[in-house]
Amino acid sequence: MMKRLVLSGAGHAHLNVLKSLVRKRWPGVEVILISPHDRQIYSGMVPGWMAGHYRLAQCAADLLPLAHAAGVRFIQDSVLGLDAGKREIVTARSGTLAYDVLSLDTGAAIDTDSLAATDARFLPIRPLEAFVAAWTGALAAAKAKGRAHLLVVGGGAAGVELALAARYRLAQEIGAANAIVSLISGSDLLPGHGKGIVSSVTKSLARQGVVVYAGRAVGCPEGVQLADGRIIAADSVIAATGVKPAEWLAASGLALATDGFIAVGDGQQSVSHAAVFAAGDVATRVDAPHAKSGVYAVRAGPVLAANLQRAIHGEAPLSYVPQKRSLYLLATGPREAILSWGPLSARGRWVWKWKDWIDQRFMRQYDLGPETCPGES
Numbered sequence: 331m332m333k334r335l336v337l338s339g340a341g342h343a344h345l346n347v348l349k350s351l352v353r354k355r356w357p358g359v360e361v362i363l364i365s366p367h368d369r370q371i372y373s374g375m376v377p378g379w380m381a382g383h384y385r386l387a388q389c390a391a392d393l394l395p396l397a398h399a400a401g402v403r404f405i406q407d408s409v410l411g412l413d414a415g416k417r418e419i420v421t422a423r424s425g426t427l428a429y430d431v432l433s434l435d436t437g438a439a440i441d442t443d444s445l446a447a448t449d450a451r452f453l454p455i456r457p458l459e460a461f462v463a464a465w466t467g468a469l470a471a472a473k474a475k476g477r478a479h480l481l482v483v484g485g486g487a488a489g490v491e492l493a494l495a496a497r498y499r500l501a502q503e504i505g506a507a508n509a510i511v512s513l514i515s516g517s518d519l520l521p522g523h524g525k526g527i528v529s530s531v532t533k534s535l536a537r538q539g540v541v542v543y544a545g546r547a548v549g550c551p552e553g554v555q556l557a558d559g560r561i562i563a564a565d566s567v568i569a570a571t572g573v574k575p576a577e578w579l580a581a582s583g584l585a586l587a588t589d590g591f592i593a594v595g596d597g598q599q600s601v602s603h604a605a606v607f608a609a610g611d612v613a614t615r616v617d618a619p620h621a622k623s624g625v626y627a628v629r630a631g632p633v634l635a636a637n638l639q640r641a642i643h644g645e646a647p648l649s650y651v652p653q654k655r656s657l658y659l660l661a662t663g664p665r666e667a668i669l670s671w672g673p674l675s676a677r678g679r680w681v682w683k684w685k686d687w688i689d690q691r692f693m694r695q696y697d698l699g700p701e702t703c704p705g706e707s
C-alpha cells in the first residue's frame with residue numbers, strides 16, 4: 331500500500347531530502363511538502379543581500395521546480411498543529427492531513443517579547459520572508475528621509491552580520507554621517523566563539539562606525555531602554571534575539587527537550603514517536619546537543635533522507651554524529667569576511683571570496699532552472 335510522507339517546512343535538511351528525491355524517487359511513497367512560501371531564502375546570504383552584493387533571487391531556492399523534479403506534491407501552507415498520537419497535522423488553509431511518516435524542518439521562531447513596547451519600525455529576523463520585506467521598507471524609508479537610526483538587538487553572529495551589513499548599505503545610500511547604526515549585545519559579543527574572532531569583529535564594528543552597547547534591552551516608545559536606564563532612540567529596531575520554539579509544538583504530544591524544541595535521538599527520530607523525524611533548529615539532539623545553526627541543519631540532511639526512506643519501509647534509523655565544531659564565515663559589510671573555527675580566526679577579502687564561493691555553490695545545487703518548471707517541460 332502507498333505510504334504518505336509529509337515534509338513540513340523547506341529548511342536546509344529538507345532541501346537535501348528533495349535533492350535526494352530528484353536523484354532517485356522512492357517507490358511506494360507519496361511525498362508532500364508543506365511550506366508557507368514557494369521559495370526558501372538562504373540565511374547565510376541575507377547579510378550580503380542587505381549590503382547590496384546579491385539580488386534576492388540569488389539567495390533563494392525556488393521550491394516549485396525542485397518539488398516537481400522530485401515528484402513531490404507542494405502545498406503552500408503552514409502547519410498550525412500536530413497530533414502525534416493520531417498521526418495528523420493541522421494546516422492553516424488545507425485542513426487536516428494524515429501521515430505515515432512526518433518530518434519537521436520548520437526552523438525556530440524569534441523571541442521578541444521584551445522588545446514589543448517599541449514604537450520604532452520593528453524587524454524580527456524570523457521569519458526571513460517577513461524580514462526581507464521589512465528591511466526593504468526600512469531602506470526605502472531611510473532613502474526618502476535621508477537619514478536613519480537603526481538598532482540591532484542581539485550580539486550573536488546574526489546580529490553582528492546584520493548590523494555591519496545595514497551600516498554599510500545605509501552609508502552607501504544616504505552617506506555615513508546620516509546612517510547611525512548601533513548594536514546592543516545582552517551579554518558579551520559572540521558568546522561561544524573564540525577570543526580571536528571577538529577581537530576581529532570588535533575592530534570591524536569600530537571601523538565601520540557601529541556603536542556597541544552592552545546590556546539587556548527592553549522596548550520603549552522611543553526605541554529601546556537598557557538595564558541602566560539609558561534610552562536609545564531609533565527609527566528601526568532589528569531583533570536578532572534568541573530563538574524559541576513554535577507554540578504549536580507544546581500541544582503536539584511529542585516529547586520536547588528542556589529548551590522546548592522536539593527531542594530527537596541519534597537518527598533525528600523523535601524520542602517519543604517513531605513516525606516523526608525532525609532536523610534543523612526545530613529539533614534538539616538530546617544525545618549530542620549543539621548550537622542551533624544552519625551548518626547542523628545542512629549536515630543532518632543526508633541522514634534524514636536515508637532515515638525517512640528507512641522509516642517508510644519499517645527499518646531502524648541510522649545514527650549520525652554531529653560535528654563538534656563548525657566553521658563560521660561572517661560577512662562584515664564590504665566584500666570582506668571573518669573566519670572563525672574554534673579558537674582560530676582570520677579576516678580579509680579572501681575570506682569573503684571563499685564564503686561567496688561556498689554560498690553560491692550551495693545555492694546552485696537547488697537551482698534546477700526554468701526548464702524543469704511544471705508545464706514547461
Ligand SMILES: Cc1cc2nc3c(=O)[nH]c(=O)nc-3n(C[C@H](O)[C@H](O)[C@H](O)COP(=O)(O)OP(=O)(O)OC[C@H]3O[C@@H](n4cnc5c(N)ncnc54)[C@H](O)[C@@H]3O)c2cc1C
Pocket residue numbers: 338339340341342343344364365366367370373374376377407408409410435436437438455457488491492576609610611612622623624625626627659
Ligand atoms: C541573518 C542570519 C544569518 C545566519 N547566518 C548563518 C550562517 O552563516 N551559518 C549558520 O550556520 N547559521 C546561520 N544562521 C542561522 C541559520 O539561519 C539557522 O540555524 C538555519 O536557517 C536553520 O535551518 P532550518 O533548516 O532549521 O530552518 P529554516 O532555514 O529556518 O527554514 C524553516 C522552513 O520552515 C518553514 N516553516 C516555518 N514554520 C512553518 C510552519 N508552521 N509550517 C510549515 N513550514 C514552516 C519556513 O518557511 C522555512 O521554509 C543565520 C541566521 C540568520 C537570521
